[in-house]
Amino acid sequence: MRAFLHLSLIPLACALSAPASAQLLNQKAIPAAMAITIAQTAIDTCKTNGFAVSVSVVGRNGELILQVRGDGTGPHTMENSFRKAYTARTFRSPSAGLAKRLKDDPLLPLIHLSNVVAAAGAFPIKAGEDVIGAVGVSGAPGGDKDEVCAQAGIDKVADQLK
Numbered sequence: 001m002r003a004f005l006h007l008s009l010i011p012l013a014c015a016l017s018a019p020a021s022a023q024l025l026n027q028k029a030i031p032a033a034m035a036i037t038i039a040q041t042a043i044d045t046c047k048t049n050g051f052a053v054s055v056s057v058v059g060r061n062g063e064l065i066l067q068v069r070g071d072g073t074g075p076h077t078m079e080n081s082f083r084k085a086y087t088a089r090t091f092r093s094p095s096a097g098l099a100k101r102l103k104d105d106p107l108l109p110l111i112h113l114s115n116v117v118a119a120a121g122a123f124p125i126k127a128g129e130d131v132i133g134a135v136g137v138s139g140a141p142g143g144d145k146d147e148v149c150a151q152a153g154i155d156k157v158a159d160q161l162k
Helices: 002-017 032-048 076-091 095-104 143-156
Strands: 054-058 064-068 122-127 130-138
Touching (some): 032 064, 032 143, 064 076, 095 143
Antiparallel strands (some): 054 130, 122 130
């Protein structure tokens, strides 16, 4: 009986040791050079418009790839640009969308999540329809002005995101 039990376990052991048929994920990511271009373009655009800003670029998982504190900006702009970018990446939509949702529902529980902010100034970065990161800008007098600079950064690398 004992020998029979051992023999019956052999097929089970073979089945469990067979390689899985799943394949590795093939995902696009924002390279450092692209993050630098996005940030510098955003800073230059805002500077041309008379605004000093800080910029954060986050990757696919909301991780910080690059953060630049613009000349003459307040220290809060670093955190705010990151939180805007994180929000845009997390919700796969402009950070202004969460601000609108909060206005429509003042008790929206999403605003209590870490690193989430209901403020305009960030856009997701997409490769096709795949959200691979986000850029957030803070320091201009109004999120709508931050958005102009963030969009300019994305537009600068748009041909590389196809």
